[in-house]
Amino acid sequence: xxxxxxxxxxxxxxxxxxxxxxxxxxxxxxxxxxxxxxxxxxxxxxxxxxxxxxxxxxxxxxxxxxxxxxxxxxxxxxxxxxxxxxxxxxxxxxxxxxxxxxxxxxxxxxxxxxxxxxxxxxxxxxxxxxxxxxxxxxxxxxxxxxxxxxxxxxxxxxxxxxxxxxxxxxxxxxxxxxxxxxxxxxxxxxxxxxxxxxxxxxxxxxxxxxxxxxxxxxxxxxxxxxxxxxxxxxxxxxxxxxxxxxxxxxxxxxxxxxx
Amino acid sequence: xxxxxxxxxxxxxxxxxxxxxxxxxxxxxxxxxxxxxxxxxxxxxxxxxxxxxxxxxxxxxxxxxxxxxxxxxxxxxxxxxxxxxxxxxxxxxxxxxxxxxxxxxxxxxxxxxxxxxxxxxxxxxxxxxxxxxxxxxxxxxxxxxxxxxxxxxxxxxxxxxxxxxxxxxxxxxxxxxxxxxxxxxxxxxxxxxxxxxxxxxxxxxxxxxxxxxxxxxxxxxxxxxxxxxxxxxxxxxxxxxxxxxxxxxxxxxxxxxxx
DNA sequence: CGACTTGTTGAATAACATCAACACTAGTGG
DNA sequence: CCACTAGTGTTGATGTTATTCAACAAGTCG
Numbered sequence: 001x002x003x004x005x006x007x008x009x010x011x012x013x014x015x016x017x018x019x020x021x022x023x024x025x026x027x028x029x030x031x032x033x034x035x036x037x038x039x040x041x042x043x044x045x046x047x048x049x050x051x052x053x054x055x056x057x058x059x060x061x062x063x064x065x066x067x068x069x070x071x072x073x074x075x076x077x078x079x080x081x082x083x084x085x086x087x088x089x090x091x092x093x094x095x096x097x098x099x100x101x102x103x104x105x106x107x108x109x110x111x112x113x114x115x116x117x118x119x120x121x122x123x124x125x126x127x128x129x130x131x132x133x134x135x136x137x138x139x140x141x142x143x144x145x146x147x148x149x150x151x152x153x154x155x156x157x158x159x160x161x162x163x164x165x166x167x168x169x170x171x172x173x174x175x176x177x178x179x180x181x182x183x184x185x186x187x188x189x190x191x192x193x194x195x196x197x198x199x200x201x202x203x204x205x206x207x208x209x210x211x212x213x214x215x216x217x218x219x220x221x222x223x224x225x226x227x228x229x230x231x232x233x234x235x236x237x238x239x240x241x242x243x244x245x246x247x248x249x250x251x252x253x254x255x256x257x258x259x
Numbered sequence: 260x261x262x263x264x265x266x267x268x269x270x271x272x273x274x275x276x277x278x279x280x281x282x283x284x285x286x287x288x289x290x291x292x293x294x295x296x297x298x299x300x301x302x303x304x305x306x307x308x309x310x311x312x313x314x315x316x317x318x319x320x321x322x323x324x325x326x327x328x329x330x331x332x333x334x335x336x337x338x339x340x341x342x343x344x345x346x347x348x349x350x351x352x353x354x355x356x357x358x359x360x361x362x363x364x365x366x367x368x369x370x371x372x373x374x375x376x377x378x379x380x381x382x383x384x385x386x387x388x389x390x391x392x393x394x395x396x397x398x399x400x401x402x403x404x405x406x407x408x409x410x411x412x413x414x415x416x417x418x419x420x421x422x423x424x425x426x427x428x429x430x431x432x433x434x435x436x437x438x439x440x441x442x443x444x445x446x447x448x449x450x451x452x453x454x455x456x457x458x459x460x461x462x463x464x465x466x467x468x469x470x471x472x473x474x475x476x477x478x479x480x481x482x483x484x485x486x487x488x489x490x491x492x493x494x495x496x497x498x499x500x501x502x503x504x505x506x507x508x509x510x511x512x513x514x515x516x517x518x
Numbered sequence: 519c520g521a522c523t524t525g526t527t528g529a530a531t532a533a534c535a536t537c538a539a540c541a542c543t544a545g546t547g548g
Numbered sequence: 549c550c551a552c553t554a555g556t557g558t559t560g561a562t563g564t565t566a567t568t569c570a571a572c573a574a575g576t577c578g
Binding site for chain 1: 352366368396405412414417421425474
């Protein structure tokens with residue numbers, strides 16, 4: 001399982017909006033620093049607040065570009081971001097999608113190694129990188145937390161290498177759909193429990209081109225395999241941005257290559 | 260440049276054996292903790308020493324397995340390690356090669372996400388993971404350093420995604436050869452400066468199968484493209500584990516997809 | 519509505535994989 | 549020293565999957 005991986009934080013020790021123990025009334029958690037709620041107390045969160053500033057972008061706007069000095073770290077509060085790298089001739093690889101609660105800028109030492117663009121309107125908190133790393137001394141929990149999140153990203157990246165290097169188109173698409181489903185269920189733990197039927201309803205905010213560039217395929221191949229999965233009854237396509245997973249087990253078997 | 264990436268630490272702030280400022284006489288640096296020499300003083304390095312134990316393995320031996328509890332972190336002192344992930348039916352993806360100075364186990368939260376095997380005999384230092392993360396409080400520099408190394412790994416992983424998702428076989432092989440060359444020059448900065456001719460001599464400790472599984476190709480395709488590069492005069496094959504790069508610029512152009 | 523973007527489908531092509539044979543190398547023992 | 553063997557690497561012929569090129573359908577927005 002989890003043979004696919006986006007860039008989404010998940011697994012032990014990884015902070016998600018849904019993990020926040022402060023509940024509905026906590027201003028810090030609802031609005032900012034969702035990833036830090038479980039490791040920092042209110043005073044420490046306040047300290048973090050004082051370092052960060054709000055940051056918003058609209059659909060299709062660029063948040064940071066490959067090669068630019070990586071002065072800031074971002075915490076995505078709402079919306080969806082795509083991270084991509086390009087070859088000189090225009091070929092593009094999307095290295096991950098970010099959703100509410102995820103961090104942007106962990107994979108940089110000096111310059112951003114990728115371009116980040118808003119797929120939907122996004123709200124973020126922005127931290128000056130050097131101030132944040134300075135705080136690792138004052139707040140040891142913070143450093144450990146950031147390390148843990150970066151590790152989780154790295155694990156996801158390695159799963160994606162397996163997908164890109166060794167999986168067939170059908171396996172890639174199945175892996176992708178399951179990972180998107182997993183993210184959407186997980187992140188909804190703050191909301192009232194969903195009826196079981198909805199658990200298989202997956203929203204795909206990105207275009208077919210984005211999916212293709214994420215899976216290392218062409219749009220046509222992605223489209224063909226969507227239709228194929230639909231015709232074989234494993235999924236139901238409701239417009240191009242909504243999918244119902246009708247047989248998650250079968251999808252999982254395909255994703256894992258268990259033929 | 261650096262469009263390829265192994266798992267090797269490189270770039271700003273990333274510790275390499277060659278970066279050590281302590282010189283030849285420093286026991287810590289020559290024997291252990293090479294990655295920490297520049298951020299910790301001798302007393303702190305001594306503290307690190309007290310946490311770590313020596314660890315050796317022979318060629319083809321397993322150091323840790325995918326799914327195993329990730330209790331330890333390793334610092335590779337000498338030798339070469341391959342990291343790999345497998346699908347149930349045996350398809351394998353090598354996610355990186357580790358060389359002297361590199362860390363093993365950064366990409367784990369609870370369980371190892373990959374199998375690590377010795378390609379050559381290896382010598383390592385082993386740290387209990389929980390003791391090391393505890394020290395992040397006492398030695399803030401340590402946490403920052405580990406974060407920086409993990410970031411570097413993540414950057415490399417993203418470059419490899421671009422390679423696996425979007426590059427042709429020829430581009431992959433060229434990228435690989437150049438990244439191997441870069442690692443070997445860089446790591447030899449402690450040794451007397453090499454004559455320029457040697458700069459283009461690259462040793463490949465791994466088998467063709469390993470290269471194929473790293474590049475997401477088959478052995479046959481790798482072999483064919485080695486021959487092709489040799490016939491077109493860009494490289495010189497001296498046995499299967501030694502390559503001379505005769506036209507690094509042309510290789511770079513191929514690697515980047517600048518046709 | 520009409521123009522533009524996004525997504526789907528079909529046919530031809532190319533790149534890489536697969537299958538199979540052979541060559542080279544290193545190690546073993548007579 | 550020379551077979552003998554097993555492992556690794558190379559080369560050739562064929563097959564398959566995904567890409568490319570092209571047309572069309574379905575949304576989206578003025």
